Structures are given as C-alpha cells and as structure tokens.
Amino acid sequence: MSHSQLDQLVSMANQIANNNAHQGDETVVVNFVASHLKRFWARSMKQQIIDYSQTADNNLNHIAAKAVAELAKEYA
C-alpha cells in the first residue's frame, strides 16, 4: 500500500462517502460529505483534494467527487 499523502486523502474522502451513503438521496449525501470535509479537514488537505479532483481519471468515487466539487465552490 502506498503511503503517499494524496492517496491517503483520496481514500479518506472515499471512505467518508461510503460510510454515509444511507444518509438520504444523493444531494443529501453529497452535502453531508462536503460539510464533513469542511468542518474537519485542514486548509492544506482541502486544497490538495480540490486540485486532485480536477485531474482527469482521478480515484475519487462518485459521491466524494461531487462533494469535493461542492467544497471547491467555497475554497477555490
């Protein structure tokens, strides 16, 4: 397993998404994940995941990618 910081952030974001899939419909879940990232992630982590989400073929899952896109609206 790679320990690169970015891999770690991606898997954390995906994990948050996976653990909350049942919070409601997609918008609810996306907002939940985005708000979690907003409340608990450091500025530098947010910036890295936002930059990463804009690369093609990234490994964010569907929900996580949408949540990061929400985050990007506020932080970009």
Add this chain to the structure above:
Amino acid sequence: MLQHYTPSTRDVTKLDPNKDYGTAASTSTTLVTLEIDGVEVTVPDGTSVMRAAALADINIPKLCASDNLEAFGSCRLCTVQIEGRRGFPASCTTPVNAGMKVITQNEKIAKLRRNVMELYISDHPLDCLTCPANGNCELQDMAGAVGLREVRYGFDGHNHLEAEKDTSNPYFTFDPSKCIVCSRCVRACEEVQGTFALTIDGRGFDSKVAAGQDEGFLDSDCVSCGACVQACPTSTLMENSVIDMGQPEHSVVTTCAYCGVGCSFKAEMKGDQVVRMVPFKGGDANQGHSCVKGRFAFGYATHKDRIKEPMIRDSIDEPWRTVSWEEALAFSAERLKAIQEKYGRESIGGITSSRCTNEETYLVQKLIRAAFGNNNTDTCARVCHSPTGYGLKTTLGESAGTQTFDSIRHTDVMLVIGANPTDAHPVFGSMMRRRLREGAQLIVADPRKIDLLKTPHLKDALHLPLRPGTNVALVNSMAHVIIEEGLEDTNFINERCEDEAYQKWRAFISKSVNSPESMESVTGVSANDVRHAARVYAESNNGAIFYGLGVTEHSQGSTMVMGIANLALATGNIGREGVGVNPLRGQNNVQGSCDMGSFPHELPGYQHVSDDVARSNFESVWGVKLDNEPGLRIPNMFDSAIAGSFKGMYVQGEDIAQSDPNTHHVEAALKSLECLIVQDIFLNETAKFAHVLLPGSTFLEKNGTFTNAERRINRVRKVMPPLAGKEDWEVTVALSNALGYPMDYQHPSEIMDEIAQLTPTFTGVSYQFLEEQGSIQWPCNEENPLGTPIMHEVDFPIGKGNFAVTEYVATEERASRRFPLLLTTGRILSQYNVGAQTRRTDNQVWHDEDVLELHPHDAEERGVKDGDWLGISSRAGQTVLRAVISERMQAGVVYTTFHHPGSGANVITTDNSDWATNCPEYKVTAVQVEKVSQPSQWQRDFVQFDKKQQSFLREDRKVDV
C-alpha cells in the same frame, strides 16, 4: 490503615472522610431517634448502633468492623448493653431502633472487652517497638482503649508466632504471626475488590488467612489492589514501603495519573518522599478503593532514568548536549520561527497530553493557536476516543459520558461493548462486579471472553463473541430487534427525540438486512443470542451501556458510538440514575484533554473554530487573530511531514512513536522533521527522534486538575518539587515567552480562571470551588451551579436527541489467504499504556513482555506450542512475540498488548482509520502467524537504534558528572 471505603458518596461528603464509622451508611430516608450514653442521636433507619454512636463521636472499640465492609460480629470487642435486652450484643451487627437506650461503657462491658483483648494479645508477638505498624495499629489502639494491663495466659502456649512470612508480592508482605483472624482482608477482597482471592482456612484456633489454594499471594488470583492491606488492622498485611521507611508524617489528597477512573488518593509522605498512596474515602470517583497501579506503581517518579536537565542537539545522529532552560528554550524558539519563515505558518504544530493536567493541555493548545498561529494541535485521544467525541456530540449533543460511576448501583442490565474494565478500569470494574453480585444482568459484546464474565457469584451473563470489525452490524441488529418487536420506549422517543431523524432511522433499521438473522454470517454471533440480548437490554428497568476502545478504534468507530447512542435513545435509557452511555476512557485525562480544545477543529469546550462568536471571545482574551480553518490531525501531520510540508512539532507528554499505528510510517515522519521538541519525564521512543528534550514533571510534582471519565474535575496537588525545577505548564509558558507571545501565570488556578471565562460548560469552576466541593462534574455553570452528575435529565444540549443512520460498512482490512487471522490489541491490568511508567516499577513481575494470545485450534494448525517465538506479519510490517495459547480467544482471532516498545505491536497495525475522526483501526489487522527462530528485522533495528540513542544520552551525562 485507617481510611476505608463507604459505599454512599453523597453521605460521605458530609462526614469526615478520615474517620472509620465502623459500618456502612444506611440509604434509608426514614429517621430513627435513640439514646446512646444519654446522648440523643437521630440516624437513618438501618444504621448500626456502632455507626450511630460514631456519628455522635462516641467511639466504641472495634476490631473486625470497618465502614467499607459488611458487619461481621466476630471480635466481640464492640459489645454494648441495651436497656431491656439481655446480654451484650455486638454494636456493629445490631441495628438501631426508635427509643433504644444504649450503654457503651460500664464496668461489666470494660471487663468483657479486656478479656477479649487478653486472648488476642496472648497469641500476638509483643514486638511493638520494632513493628512496622507501630504508631498506626488498631490492635495497639484497642489494647490502649480497653485498658489492657496484664495477659494472664502467658505467651508460651500454643501460638502462631513462628508462622512464616509471604513476601511473594513485590509491594506488600504477609506476616501471619501478627494475624488476629478478623477476616477484614478476606471481606475486603470479596466485597470491595470482588476478586475472592483470600479465604480463612481451618477452624477455631487453627484458622488462618490463605491466598488462593494456599499458594502464596503472587500465584493466587490476587490482583494486588491492596484493599486487604488497607483493611488489615495489624501489621500482618503491610506495604513494603512502610516496612522500609516507617510511618508517614503528613498526607496530601491528590488524583491518580494512570487511568480514566481518576481515583483520589492520600499521598502519605515523609518530607518530600512518598511512603505510600492510600485511596481516599472522600474521593467521589473511587470512594476509597484503588488498583495496583495507583496504589503501588508510583516508584517511576524517582527512577534513575528521569530526565533531569534540558538537552538539545542539531541532528538525531548526534549526542545530546545538556544546556540551561534558557538555552534550550531559545534554541527551540529560534528553530520553530526559522521553519515557519521558510515553510510557512502551517508547517509546525504540537501535541497536547492526555496525561498532563487540564491547565497544561489548555496552555499547549493556546500556544499552538496563538503563538504558532495555526490550529495544528491534536492529542492522543485521536488514537483512542475521538469517535466518542464525534458520535456523542452528533446524537446527544455533548462529547461526554452521561453518568456518574456511582449510578451503576441502580443498573439492572449492563451492556459492555469492547471494554475490559477489570484490567483497564479496575476500580470501576470492582463496582461493576459488586452490582453483578447483587444480581444485575451482564451482556458482553467482545471478541474475547473478558474477565468480567468470570466474576465470582455472577448471576446471569451472556457473551456475544463477535468478529473484530463487526460492531456496527451487531448494534444495528440489536436495534432492529427492538423496533421489530415493539420494545422501544415510545414516550421517550416522542418527548425527547427529534422526530424526523427518528423516522428516518426507524425506516433504515427496520430493513431486513439489519436483522440478526441477516447479520449472523457477518458478526458470527447467533441470531438467537442477539435477539435475547436486545430483549434483556430493552426490557430492563435500567439498562446501561459501557464501552471502550473496542468500539472506537475501528474504521466505523464513530458510526458505532452513534449506534450505541441510538440504542440508548430508542429504549429511553438516558437521563437518570442507572442508565446511560458510558465511554470508559483510557488515560487519566483523556476527557480533560478533549474538553480543553486539543483537537484541531475545536476550541476549548468543543466550540468549532469556524464559530465566529466563540472565536472572537478567544481572540479578545488572547489578544491575537485566530485561524478559522481546522488544523492537521496527528495522522495528517505525519503524512504532511513525509510529504515535506510539515517540519516542526512540540510534543508534551505523549509517546507517539510507540503508541501510534504503523510504526514504519511514524518513524519516517518523525525523521523528516527539522525540529522535534519533546517534553517528557523519560527518554521515550519519540524522544529518540527529537532535537530538544525538555524535562517533564510527574503528577506528584505539580498542581492542576484532571477530568475523569465521568466528567469529574479532580484536583492534582504537588507533594514534591519538580525534579528539573519546572512544572509542565511552566515550561509551556517559558516556550511561549521565548516565541514572543507573552504568557504570564503564577499558578495553575489562574489558568483555570481563564478556562472558566472562555468555556461555557466550565463557568462555575474555580480552585476555590473545587476546594469546597472536593470535585465537580461539568457542565458547571449558571444552570448547573453544583455541576452535573447525570446529563440530559430534562433535555439535550441540542434540544432533542438525534437518531443517526448507522449503516454497516465492512472494513477494508479483511482476513485473506495471505493474512488469514485477525489481530486485535488491548491492555492489561499491571501495565499502563506504552508502559513508560509501569515498566519502571515492580509491576513488571506481572507482565514483563507482550505476548501473542491465540486459540488452541490456530496454534495446532501451525504446530505452535506455548512459549514458541511467533512471527506476526501484516501488510504493514512484521514483528516477533512469544505465543500464549488461550481459550479466551475465538479461533481466527489473535491478541496482543503494546506495553513494551521492543514488541513492535504497532509495526503490524495499519494506517486504516475511522472515517470521521481518523482514529486508527487498532482492533482489526489481518495477519499471518508462523513459528520463527529470531526477532524481526524491525526488532533488530530497534535494538540498535535504542542502544545508540541511549548512549547519546549517557555520553552527555558522563561529561556532566
């Protein structure tokens, strides 16, 4: 040996905690008036004559009675006369009656008592002058009190004077020649400790106290809690430290620095030397009881390994240089500033300690937020109870347990999940056992068969041996049963819970995927047992949940905490005595360090950094602008360090190199730092990677407060001067000043005043008030001026209780062909956490190495015998431990502890973590186990590295001497 255990907290606070009233307080509310020696006395119905007299300061002689034990009536020294009754009843076993007239002293009574004493003394060595109990012996006192003047029987008859001593226990000696067979020790072991290690063997004259099957203390079931030593009225059971040093001359009440029970102790002193620690009867958490760590394992404070001077070095490949405090602090400040200059404001951070005081923790996070100018603060609670903070705040609105320990007296069903209280929270474990003996039912959900299931005289118990990593599946299936079978508390839900969230949760939990039948194949627990457990918990009058790190240290740790809160809400088991959600905290001040704003996203009092109002309060008092974005958590700091953006760290009193998971990764992170400042009492594992080593102080060397698992704020009092001249808070103050952010406190009480000013749940707390109250359970403010023993009685801090949808998501860490077993980790009674303290005491006799426990089936499959060396490998790393074959394990699951650094238990744990908080998944690692003949590569490297670092320390000390 005069302090004793009285069951009722509330009562004791009004009494003199240093006096033994002979029998326990009665809980009756009916009052009875009687006359004792012509004095009118009014006491609760059910009180003994002895206690009633003692309350009126008429002190009837006694030997076998003690107010922490059931009255026994064997010594007959306490005889009295009662008007209208024949004979001489024992006052300790006689309850009061209205209108009773008692005479405690006359010629006849005096004669009887002298006869009793004469018999005792005729079989007692008269070496009082050289006896260790001299000056503090109840037998002596009673001989004096009854006026014994002669012993007619002579001393040459049949006696026990030649009986041999048992010195097997490192902390106390059993000298049977002094025993008067009062059985206080036996009863203390049963009633107070709940271990049943002692018996009275034989009858009549031949009767004697025996440990186990007469096998000596160390080999018996004895857990060395010391309750028997404290109970013994003679020097038969005596602390070795008293035998060595003599009786103490003064004492100071303080708080144990080991676990989250937070026991109060009297540190009994001779000058600035601790003679012994005696649990304090007036302590509201422990009520006069303790465990082996708190009572006996304090020797580390004066261990030769203590760091006594500040030290610095430019690189970790260089020896240390001893320098003055000024130089060390200037060096630190300069380096930190240079790093920030070069890599930016966010390139440094710090770690507060869950072992240090509230005041010290508060100051470290203040230093980081105000002087470093960022929110990169975290604490070791990250790796233990951070999910509790998240989960309970989301559901109940406050990041804390809901009860007092004492509330367990009203509990009918205990649901214990992922906790091992008799090892990790021993004094609370004893309280649980007492309640279980009284008939409470026990449900344990744990992969291992924990010792609580082996409680002597346990009535009704159910063990749900689930697979590691499947907690949420289990708790959901219990909740499913409650809803499906209509066992929920509709009134409570309607009145106290948020309806929309409840409906959503109800729909979710009712799905058939959550039924015990569907989850059986996941958890490995039979659906019938789950249904039974759910019914027992839901149908009880008072069901209480206790949980530990077996809940939090999982990839779904936070989900599980919410699942537990859901259960309590659904059954209305919140907001009164005997129920609740009770996280059992690991380190002494985990609760406090969380309360004090150690987490990167929260200011003290769990106020989010993005909350403008809260932040501006802090800004105006601290006089700086604060960052409104959360900072890095410990694992994020490590990742950033390896990535090269995080370069400096101030670590107070934590050993992240040993305690954090995936050691390879942690070591790589620490090595990449340009400035690591470690403040600790020993050269711990982390300090081996440090550039600055600042000497820390033990709990005996400072003033402050700790907050235990029941939110109880207890005073820590200085009994000896700090070895290196500074208490830990003073070091932080000095560092802050060196960094140019002025801090000016003369005493920790001033820090507490600032905390109270800025933390809404602490407004009423002050040292003055603590002095008056003994201890305070927060919230303590205008609405709760005396503190809050039971939370959520009327409403929740968020108004209504909030059900959370808790979907089970399997961890990515799964057993596979390559790693077919699941490793789970834990701790044991005698060692504490990373062991830095307890390893430097005689507690080593119980556990001098970490071992790997495995089930006989797994052992057989691999041809492993007890004591074989086993290589344990995971995808993170490999280590070698000795095998112990144990039926406590289920097949497929292996277990170890991490008390010894060279064991490398965390070399194998991975960097998987809780989705919400990054709390590491210590409790589940897929591993393979095989027989090997030598230590692992990591262990060999460890020995080398350790040797080198130790020599760097010694080289310098040589120069110094």
